[in-house]
Amino acid sequence: MSLAPIADELYGLAPQQFTAARNARANQAGDRQLAEAVRRLARPTASAWAVNVLVRRHPEGIARVRAVGAELRAAQRAIDGAALRKLTGERRELVGALVSLAVGIAENAGHRLSATAQHEVEQTLLAALSDEHATDAVGSGLLMRPLAPAGFDPVDLEGAVALPGAGARSPAEAAPPPTRVVPEELSARDARERTEARRSLSDAERRAEGAAADVEALARQEERAHGRRDRLLAELDQLRQQADRARENASAADRELGELARELERARRDSSAAVQAAEQARARIERLG
Numbered sequence: 001m002s003l004a005p006i007a008d009e010l011y012g013l014a015p016q017q018f019t020a021a022r023n024a025r026a027n028q029a030g031d032r033q034l035a036e037a038v039r040r041l042a043r044p045t046a047s048a049w050a051v052n053v054l055v056r057r058h059p060e061g062i063a064r065v066r067a068v069g070a071e072l073r074a075a076q077r078a079i080d081g082a083a084l085r086k087l088t089g090e091r092r093e094l095v096g097a098l099v100s101l102a103v104g105i106a107e108n109a110g111h112r113l114s115a116t117a118q119h120e121v122e123q124t125l126l127a128a129l130s131d132e133h134a135t136d137a138v139g140s141g142l143l144m145r146p147l148a149p150a151g152f153d154p155v156d157l158e159g160a161v162a163l164p165g166a167g168a169r170s171p172a173e174a175a176p177p178p179t180r181v182v183p184e185e186l187s188a189r190d191a192r193e194r195t196e197a198r199r200s201l202s203d204a205e206r207r208a209e210g211a212a213a214d215v216e217a218l219a220r221q222e223e224r225a226h227g228r229r230d231r232l233l234a235e236l237d238q239l240r241q242q243a244d245r246a247r248e249n250a251s252a253a254d255r256e257l258g259e260l261a262r263e264l265e266r267a268r269r270d271s272s273a274a275v276q277a278a279e280q281a282r283a284r285i286e287r288l289g
Contacts, residue, residue: 022039053106066128131154143161
């Protein structure tokens with residue numbers, strides 16, 4: 001057994017199955033060098049997996065990508081404005097249809113592609129349309145990571161394909177003429193998958209709207225709670241100031257009470273002395289007759 005069929009099998013599996021299956025194939029290799037090569041195969045990202053499965057399920061899609069990409073590059077070299085405008089619109093429709101297919105395939109397999117992963121699928125398809133080597137890489141169904149278009153420069157394929165130079169899965173299948181195949185005619189199954197993908201998107205958008213409303217309501221509640229907290233802190237500050245003034249008044253009252261107590265004691269002593277002096281004077285008068 002060689003590495004190519006093993007890689008072809010592994011990169012068609014669901015992401016969560018990849019590592020266990022790769023290790024099992026390595027253990028079954030029967031050849032040390034082959035086993036090491038199998039173990040070096042990297043698990044694909046979610047977007048790369050979606051593109052790999054799309055290529056396997058819809059080879060006519062990648063054939064269409066090859067045809068439109070070749071025509072776009074020819075129109076760019078010829079600086080054919082009319083053809084470029086037509087092909088640019090066709091490219092947009094084709095990529096949109098294939099991304100919807102990829103989303104639907106992932107949904108049916110129990111994997112919801114995130115917005116980031118969907119963007120990466122789109123960028124990978126655009127890269128395949130811009131560069132024939134990227135078309136071969138995508139068509140191999142052995143992507144490990146997404147691709148990115150590079151304008152008029154070659155697409156960076158470093159570390160992107162499990163078996164570099166493997167080429168497209170069906171190199172003998174030439175793309176049909178542009179007038180014979182359009183994205184809407186890919187198949188009845190494609191249409192169902194697009195419908196399911198749109199339904200999933202609609203559900204996700206409704207959930208997102210509901211979540212946004214919840215966030216807005218909670219934000220308003222948080223703002224009101226902050227307002228109540230600020231008012232309570234202001235009231236607490238006022239009460240603390242009143243308590244400080246009350247303590248100061250109580251201290252002053254304590255000092256005044258102490259002074260009054262001392263004056264009362266002096267007055268009592270003076271009164272007692274005056275009473276004693278009066279009694280002595282009265283006794284003297286009585287002695288004198």
